[in-house]
Amino acid sequence: TQLLEQSPQFLSIQEGENLTVYCNSSSVFSSLQWYRQEPGEGPVLLVTVVTGGEVKKLKRLTFQFGDARKDSSLHITAAQPGDTGLYLCAGGLPGSARQLTFGSGTQLTVLP
């Protein structure tokens, strides 16, 4: 059983469209991170959110942490082919030495 569930698992859209990826859990996290991974590379950190209700923007990407700190969303406006990749959310569990639990990922393909 995944502690963090991501949806959708796969998403294929045309350039210029908007999309939202969701990361949900029944657990409360002290923080939540989003990573993007391209083929043959390790995941690269995009953002960290720590406060319930927090919204962060990174160019065309908008990240939101749920009020109860159990879920998060990533919204991309006017997607571009360069946004293609595997998007992973990762939650920091309070008091856990591991500190990060990863979701199953969303594979995004943006077609030109």
Place this chain on the structure above:
Amino acid sequence: GAGVSQSPSNKVTEKGKDVELRCDPISGHTALYWYRQSLGQGLEFLIYFQGNSAPDKSGLPSDRFSAERTGGSVSTLTIQRTQQEDSAVYLCASRRAGAGNTIYFGEGSWLTVV
């Protein structure tokens, strides 16, 4: 070094052989993680080292898997008597003390067991 370095980047081995994967973390980073990732999937936690504390080995899938970290720096993940289901990308990551949860990943070692 500037980033987390892993070697080999690709390894093909025969079923039943032992393999060693190496991770050189970012200099000064006290925490080191190993994760496993199957094709296009999320990351499966394997083991976590933090300074001189006993490692958290709770993610190792079987006793064929082991890892050590020498001198608080370089780590080696060893898989004995490899099986085909061990084929995956093995990712190493490190984190600086006091940096919250921000970890930095290497590019991974792609293991194929034939």
